[in-house]
Structure formats: structure tokens, C-alpha cells
Amino acid sequence: MSQPSPRAHRPATRVVDLGRPHRGDDAPVNPPITISSTYVGTGEVASGARAYGRYSNPTWDPFEDALARLEGADVPALLYGSGLAAIASALDLVAPGGTVVMPAHTYQGALLGAQETARTGRFDLVTVDIADTQDVIAAVRKAAEDTASLTHERPVLLWIESPTNPMLEVADLPTLVEAAKASGAFVVVDNTFATPLLQRPLEIGADVVVHSVTKYLAGHSDVVLGACVPAEAPVREGLLHHRSIQGAIAGPFEAWLGLRGLRTLALRVERSGDNALVLAERLEAHPAVRAIRYPGLRGDPGHERAAAQMDGFGAIISIDVGSTEAADQVVDHCELWTPATSLGGVESLLERRRRHTAEPETVPEGLIRLSVGIEDVEDLWDDIRAALDAVQA
Ligand SMILES: Cc1ncc(COP(=O)(O)O)c(C=O)c1O
Incomplete structure (x- = not known):
């Protein structure tokens, strides 16, 4: 990531300080917006190259960097055109023929998307009461047994939302993450309600955090935006490839508004x-x-x-x-x-x-x-x- 991490600073300082341009005489205090669909170049275009506006945009970088640091990730976050686009991308990490375990009261758009994908046969969907820890652990263990023959990585994906929308059930995050990991499951947490200021699931072992940036992070009901925050590089690679191919990218102005909102x-x-x-x-x-x-x-x-x-x-x-x-x-x-x-x-x-x-x-x-x-x-x-x-x- 581009900037040294002021990890010693407290969260209320970090939301203000992260993602600023490098200091220098006459440097802007805020990152500029880059309005360009393509970038000059002649060389080979490898994964992660700037090259074209569907692969990257400099306006995304400071916000992706800041969000990752707030969540405690080692690699930059990824912005998407909406929270649901980020969710679709994260759900696609599960192995073909694998199982997704999801709260029955997760945000209805995420649930609907998972139900519709499950109907295509892409994965099996099991819904649980996320507040019932033993029920969730049993569902994850059973899913691990049922998918034991799959060779593709991530046969089981535990989706956690806490507190849930709109029932406000609270999951026992540390216990669920630990048990899921012990069963070899991959854990994604929708952290939209809590924000990284109140809860940091990656720090206790979750693999990916997703956000509807539309909500608290942007904070002014004037932008639709989403983010995936992977803990580690290999998962980020997969998500980046998916975003580049599926095209669910954020507009530069929306990304800029998101970072502006984060400041407060x-x-x-x-x-x-x-x-x-x-x-x-x-x-x-x-x-x-x-x-x-x-x-x-x-x-x-x-x-x-x-x-x-x-x-x-x-x-x-x-x-x-x-x-x-x-x-x-x-x-x-x-x-x-x-x-x-x-x-x-x-x-x-x-x-x-x-x-x-x-x-x-x-x-x-x-x-x-x-x-x-x-x-x-x-x-x-x-x-x-x-x-x-x-x-x-
Ligand atoms: C918890 C949660 N996650 C995800 C979403 C979807 O985000 P978006 O509306 O930005 O696509 C929402 C939207 O209400 C939400 O409440």
C-alpha cells in the first residue's frame, strides 16, 4: 500500500488522516479525481495493471487503502459500484458445487442473490439463525462433510452479518470464526452496520469484510458504492480478477465522495x-x-x-x-x-x-x-x- 501506516493513531484520527496525497510544497490536501477511461501505455498488460478504466482508477486507490487499514487488512480493499456488487463478488469465491451458510435474516438483497444463484446449481445455500451459535457451527460442519470430495478451494463459505438487517441479531463473531476456520470454511462478514470503528472481523480471523459504502462509510445518502476488504493477497487477486471481468466498478466521483464521507x-x-x-x-x-x-x-x-x-x-x-x-x-x-x-x-x-x-x-x-x-x-x-x-x- 502506498503510505506508511500510522497504526499508532486512534480511529478518529485515522479516518481523517488516511488516504491523503504525499506531502510536498503545493501538493493538494485531498486526492484529485481522475476522469479517464484509459491510460497511456504500450507494454504487456498483466493483472493489476492500470491500463484501462475497468481495471483501475487512481481515485479508487486512497479510499481502498484507507478502508483496508481501518479494517486491519494487509492488502488494499476493492471498491465496487454498489454494496450488492461487492456481495456478489464475495459470494462467487465459494467453490463450484460448494455450500454457502447464511443468516436467514441477512440483508434481503444478499439473501435473494444467494437464493437465485443457488437455484442455478452454482452452490448449495443453507440458512441459519446467526444468533444460535451451535446451530451455525453444526451447519458449517455438515457443509464441510458434504463437500469433502471437492478439490476446488473454499468448499464452504460462512456468511455472517452482525448485527443483522433488519432484525438486529448479534452473532458470536469470535466463536463462529474460530469454529468455521477449524472446519476449513471461508468466512465473509458484512460489516455495514458496525463499520470498522465498532467491529473489525479481519482482526479475529475472518477472510473478507464487505460493505455497503452507501451507508455509514459515505454517510450522506448521496452515493451508491460497495467494497470488499480481503485480509490477504491471494483472495484479493481473485476478487480483482472477478471485478475486472464482471465490470461492477465504482465511478471515480462516487469513490471520491466515499472517501470524503469517511472523513467524518x-x-x-x-x-x-x-x-x-x-x-x-x-x-x-x-x-x-x-x-x-x-x-x-x-x-x-x-x-x-x-x-x-x-x-x-x-x-x-x-x-x-x-x-x-x-x-x-x-x-x-x-x-x-x-x-x-x-x-x-x-x-x-x-x-x-x-x-x-x-x-x-x-x-x-x-x-x-x-x-x-x-x-x-x-x-x-x-x-x-x-x-x-x-x-x-
Ligand atoms: C447490511 C447491508 N449490506 C449490503 C447492502 C447492499 O448495499 P447497496 O445498497 O450499496 O448495494 C445493504 C443495503 O441496504 C445493507 O443494508
């Missing part, structure tokens, strides 16, 4: 997390809220695990208000919270998740996912309390 990640994660904890405690006590999931609440089933393995609890809360009608009423009543899908931006968003017809039926009809932003928490509370009061009345 620590402030945004801290503020939105603080807001989320205050709101979760108040929501829990509101009579219109039938159930709530937020790992920061002491009574939450994932609290102890999250406290042990995360440096904070994030800013996504799920509440169940009991029915489609009640949930729609709450969403419609809000004036400050914006009714929209997605999450991780500075502005607070909410939506009834089952409005997406692809959302699993095990997600309650009345579940509202709240993405808590960085506004004044009292304004957020006044707005959602009024909406809940109206349903209760």
Missing part, C-alpha cells in the same frame, strides 16, 4: 450511536412499541455479545408496533424522520420493512427499522413520540 465517520458514528441509545430507552417504554431490538439496551438478547465484541452499538433500531396499519400510521405521521429505505446517513430515516415484498416472512409485518441520524435527539424523540402517541390514541 467517527463523529457521525459517535453522535448517531448516542442518539440511538437515548431513543431506544424511551421507545422501549412507549406503550405503542410491542417489541424492540437494539443491542445497546441491557435487556436486548444480543447485548452481552455486542458489548464484548463491539466498541459501540450502532445506530439502527427495530421496533414492532404490532401491525401493518399501525406501522404505516407511525411512518406517515412523522415529519422530521424521513420515510425512505436505506440507512447510515446523517438524516434519520424509517420504514416498515415488509413493504419490500422480498423481505422474509419471519420479519414481523409491523416492524419499523429506524436509522438514527445526527440531528438533535430531542427533536427526533418529539417527532416519533407524537407518531406513536397517535397510534396509541
